[in-house]
Amino acid sequence: MAKMHANANMTLDNMMKAFRAATKKLYDAALEGDLPSLLNLLQQDPFILNRYIIEKPGRFSQSPLHVATSLGHLEFTKEILHQKPELAEELDFSKRWSPLHIASSKGYLDIAQALLTEKPNMCFARNQDGMNPVHVAAINGQIRVLGELFRARMQAARERANGGETILHLCVKFSQLEALKYLLDVMDAQLVNSKDSDGNTVLHLAVATKQPEMVDCILRNTSIEINALNTNKLTAMDIQTQNRKDSSRDDEEISRSLKVAKALQVKDTLELHNKNNRNWLENQRSALLVVASLIGTMAFQVGINPPGGLWQDDTNLHIAGTSVLATKAPGRYNVLLISNTIGLVSSLSVIILLISGLPYRKLFIGILMFIMWIAVSATTFTYLMAILLIFDLDFYKTKKFDVTPGHWKTLYLSLIVWDCLMALVLLGHTIRFIVKQIRQGEQSSIKLYRRWFTRSTYHPPAV
Missing domain, CATH: 1.25.40.20 (Ankyrin repeat-containing domain)
Known part of the structure; x- marks a missing residue:
């Protein structure tokens, strides 16, 4: 039994010695670009390249394809790729460079094209400095190879x-x-x-x-x-x-x-930003003041001169100077009055806040704009109620009306357009808020990355 184990060990040692000898011949052929020697070795041992991938002899930091690529042996490189294209995915042990990294560094366009034909995704392979072949071609000024890599996998340039x-x-x-x-x-x-x-x-x-x-x-x-x-x-x-x-x-x-x-400079940038901010605030203040004054004027006129006019005489049913609609349709007239009052009070509130002398910032202007939304919406609703009261008083008694007349269709269309406009404005502000939160989250992630990761220094390899 011991003799059998000894014989087995001797056989294994002989096989390893033979493999090392064949591997040395393979590397010698790669150094010389000796294609006939490569073909002869493959004829003697068709699996020699397979065994390299599996066993990876420790004395060699690069594969035969790395060696042939670094020395520019095109035909030798093509034959290895033809026999074993998987070698294009191998990284060396020292710098973690692929053959495509080496071709990109040296500017070997034909070899780079051959490697890309077999394994185009190696454009994304990273070395120990996080650089892919596109980066390596760029830092070595290899424009032709860079263009080829860019055409093969454009996204690699964004890494x-x-x-x-x-x-x-x-x-x-x-x-x-x-x-x-x-x-x-x-x-x-x-x-x-x-x-x-x-x-x-x-x-x-x-x-x-x-x-x-x-x-x-x-x-x-x-x-x-x-x-x-x-x-x-x-x-x-x-x-x-x-x-x-x-x-x-x-x-x-x-x-x-x-x-x-x-x-x-940053100080001038801040001054310009502050100036632009002040200009924006002043423009918004002026616009709000004009719109608030206009809405306040309209609401005041509706209040003192309601739709339908005022009674001109005294009777048992009404008193001179009171609203005609308040007598004919008191419930709906109260809705009109409430809506109009909301518009008036909102607009006057904006005017008071703007002329009060309080310091106004973006948040303050934002609050005033929200109040103006309320005022504009109330004014719109007041108009619709006034039109309904003027055109069809019987509607408030029977709760029924014919939607075929043109004015009904116009009111409905206007209401739909208004609702759509308000929905778009709300959607726009919602999207803006979400985008702002996402950007703040990205900035926080970048700060965290900078806190935990440091920059490594790149050293060009000696191949």
């Missing part, structure tokens, strides 16, 4: 690296102006205003790293928010002002570009 950096941030960080220009041409403007984990837009970063051509390119070719604030509450102009310690040419060009784009 963020560690630290929340977008592909545009990486272009600025690694001084790849041409890659930045290409991406600004082919991508939409939404990505331009994205911020990294420090709240910096690409404009913040370009100014901080003193790259005037980058700054000019961003300002000329995008709809970037020029006065956006980072987590330190600084605009791009603030960063330029703080970092400018001499009158170098780069500083002068950056300052000139920012001034032409009307960039502001």
